[in-house]
Structures are given as structure tokens and as C-alpha cells.
Amino acid sequence: METLRSFLHDLRRGRRQATLRTMVQSGFALFCFYAGYRFYRFYLWGTGRSEVYVPRPPSVEGFLPISALVGLKRFVLTGDYDMIHPAGLTIFLAALAIGFFLRKGFCGWICPVGFVSNLAEKVGRRFRILWQPPVWLDVPLLSLKYMLLGLFAYLVVWQMDLRQIEAFHNSPYNLAVDAKMLVFFLSPSGLAAGVMIFLTAISFVIRNFWCRYLCPYGALLGLLAMAGPLQIRRDRAACIDCKKCEKTCPASIRITRKETVRTNECVGCTQCTAVCPVKDCLTVTGPDHLKVPTLLLPAAVVGLFLLFYLLALTAGIWYTEVTPQSMKQFYMLLAELPHPGV
Ligand code: SF4
Ligand code: SF4
Numbered sequence: 103m104e105t106l107r108s109f110l111h112d113l114r115r116g117r118r119q120a121t122l123r124t125m126v127q128s129g130f131a132l133f134c135f136y137a138g139y140r141f142y143r144f145y146l147w148g149t150g151r152s153e154v155y156v157p158r159p160p161s162v163e164g165f166l167p168i169s170a171l172v173g174l175k176r177f178v179l180t181g182d183y184d185m186i187h188p189a190g191l192t193i194f195l196a197a198l199a200i201g202f203f204l205r206k207g208f209c210g211w212i213c214p215v216g217f218v219s220n221l222a223e224k225v226g227r228r229f230r231i232l233w234q235p236p237v238w239l240d241v242p243l244l245s246l247k248y249m250l251l252g253l254f255a256y257l258v259v260w261q262m263d264l265r266q267i268e269a270f271h272n273s274p275y276n277l278a279v280d281a282k283m284l285v286f287f288l289s290p291s292g293l294a295a296g297v298m299i300f301l302t303a304i305s306f307v308i309r310n311f312w313c314r315y316l317c318p319y320g321a322l323l324g325l326l327a328m329a330g331p332l333q334i335r336r337d338r339a340a341c342i343d344c345k346k347c348e349k350t351c352p353a354s355i356r357i358t359r360k361e362t363v364r365t366n367e368c369v370g371c372t373q374c375t376a377v378c379p380v381k382d383c384l385t386v387t388g389p390d391h392l393k394v395p396t397l398l399l400p401a402a403v404v405g406l407f408l409l410f411y412l413l414a415l416t417a418g419i420w421y422t423e424v425t426p427q428s429m430k431q432f433y434m435l436l437a438e439l440p441h442p443g444v
């Protein structure tokens with residue numbers, strides 16, 4: 103009876119953490135969906151297809167990682183904050199800070215793409231079509247996102263000098279890149295549509311395909327997390343090898359083969375610590391083996407993200423300095439705006 107009670111307790115605890123994560127993720131995803139809708143209406147006004155003006159939500163800049171990377175380099179070189187896409191740079195800085203201090207908590211709790219990927223995985227599991235690639239395939243595929251990250255780092259961080267950074271920053275392309283991105287998804291080319299359909303379809307079959315193998319943003323956050331202070335620690339002596347932690351881990355990490363999980367794949371979801379039936383066997387730990395309560399990590403992830411937003415708002419670096427009328431001028435010429443590198 104006692105065993106059954108403790109089993110149900112562990113199950114409830116694990117489910118509670120998973121439910122909390124789904125709630126937080128869906129909250130951010132719904133917000134992004136709403137912001138995307140508002141931006142679409144701004145785009146219709148900006149391209150002259152609607153008379154109704156709807157203010158552009160700054161948060162859409164979070165989907166412009168290249169602009170944010172260029173903005174970060176410009177900020178480092180000149181000390182000038184990117185006032186064309188300030189929210190984009192703020193969100194990028196928040197993700198980097200979370201990545202370093204709180205593992206890949208941005209991926210685990212905030213990013214809407216990760217959430218959609220998790221939903222696809224659940225559907226795949228329900229229909230029993232999920233497939234785990236064997237190690238000989240998994241390992242080379244894992245390297246792809248680092249290659250993409252290396253490519254972007256080479257092109258932006260290494261290759262672009264300040265003159266090129268300023269040219270990109272002030273280019274009409276950068277001013278209208280949010281609308282360019284929207285058009286890319288609304289009216290994709292045949293190739294882009296094919297790639298999107300492939301990525302969507304394969305996400306039902308291979309768990310987190312985009313996040314695990316291809317996303318350079320997640321790769322960067324993973325590298326930061328490896329250098330950060332938090333880790334998942336397993337007490338080898340206390341572990342009863344039930345493998346519940348591994349079964350629940352969304353990143354397919356072989357937790358029972360390690361004493362500490364510092365891998366760049368860990369998204370800090372804390373589902374493993376919540377589901378572990380042995381008290382203090384699997385814990386989130388900081389420096390000097392300091393134990394971090396399971397709920398503190400997600401609270402800190404969301405709190406740090408909101409802190410960056412509030413600081414940017416207070417410092418006047420959340421809203422763009424580009425007026426809606428100026429944006430409209432560039433949106434009207436959208437199809438003619440070349441990439442600065444072309
Ligand atoms: S890996 Fe990329 S897409 Fe996936 S959750 Fe992280 S940042 Fe988002
Ligand atoms: S190791 Fe634990 S915290 Fe990290 S991704 Fe897996 S379940 Fe989540």
C-alpha cells in the first residue's frame with residue numbers, strides 16, 4: 103500500500119511539473135500568436151492594404167536573430183544600443199543571460215518553437231510513429247546546428263567590420279526585415295514551402311527535430327549553459343536505477359550514465375528531478391553543490407526574462423525609434439529591397 107501511495111505521489115509530482123511547463127510554454131506561445139496577429143494587421147496597414155492602423159508589437163523582433171546578432175556586435179563595438187530593433191536585441195540578451203545562468207531555460211520554458219515541437223512530439227507518441235535515431239545517426243545530426251552556428255558566427259562576428267555592420271544596420275532591408283520575414287512565411291517560395299513541410303512532418307516522427315539538430319540559436323544557448331553554474335546532479339549511491347528520469351527527459355539525455363548533467367542539450371525543464379522517486383537523489387545544483395528547489399528554476403527563467411523587458415522599458419530601449427510612417431515607406435517597396443550583401 104505504501105509503495106502504491108509513493109508511486110502515485112511521484113507520478114503526480116512529475117505530471118505537475120510537466121503541466122506547469124506546458125502552461126508556461128502555452129502562455130508565451132499564445133502571446134506570440136497574438137503579437138503575430140497584431141503585426142499582420144500593422145503589415146496590412148504598412149503595405150496600404152488596410153486603412154486601419156494597428157501599432158506594431160515590438161516583441162515580433164524576437165524572431166529576427168540575425169539582426170539581433172548584428173545589433174549585439176554593434177553594441178559591443180560602439181556602445182550604441184540598436185534602436186531600430188531594440189526589443190529584438192533585448193530578447194536576445196535575455197536569452198543569452200538565461201542560457202548562461204539557468205541552463206537552456208529559454209528553450210525549455212519560453213520559446214514558442216520549442217513548444218510547438220513538443221506538441222508535435224506528443225502527437226507522434228499518441229500515434230506511435232515516434233522514432234529514435236540510432237547513435238550513429240544521432241551524433242552526426244547533432245553537429246549540424248553547431249555548423250550553422252559556426253557559419254553565422256563566421257559571417258557576422260568574424261567577417262563583418264564596423265563599416266559593414268553600420269551598412270547592414272541602417273539598410274532599408276534591416277528596417278523592413280520583420281515584414282520580409284512575415285512574407286517569407288505567408289508566401290513562401292516552392293523550396294521554402296517544401297523545407298517547411300518537411301520540417302513539420304518530420305517533427306511528428308523524430309522528437310524535436312528542428313531544436314535538436316538544426317537550430318543555431320539553441321546551439322548557442324547550449325554552449326553557454328555548459329559554462330554556466332547550474333547542473334543536474336545525481337546521487338549515484340541513492341539512485342535505484344528506475345530510469346524514470348530518462349523516460350521523461352525531453353532531450354533524450356542518458357541521465358543514469360552520469361553523475362552530473364551539464365550537457366548542452368539539457369533544456370532545464372526539471373521534469374527529471376520532479377519524477378525521481380528517491381528524495382534528493384536527482385537535484386538541480388549550483389556552485390558548491392547548493393541545491394536549487396525544482397520550482398525555482400522556471401520561476402527564475404520567467405523572472406529574468408521579464409526583468410530584461412522591464413529594464414528595457416524603463417530605460418526607453420524597448421520601442422523602435424523608427425516611426426510607423428517611415429516603416430510604411432519601406433514596406434511599400436518590400437519586394438524591391440535587396441539583402442545588403444547582394
Ligand atoms: S532550440 Fe531554437 S527553436 Fe528550439 S526551443 Fe531553443 S531557441 Fe527555440
Ligand atoms: S536532464 Fe532533466 S532538466 Fe535536463 S532536459 Fe532532461 S529532464 Fe529536463
Ligand code: SF4
Nearest residue numbers: 341342344345347378
Ligand atoms: S536518478 Fe532517480 S529517477 Fe533516475 S534512475 Fe535514479 S532513482 Fe530513478
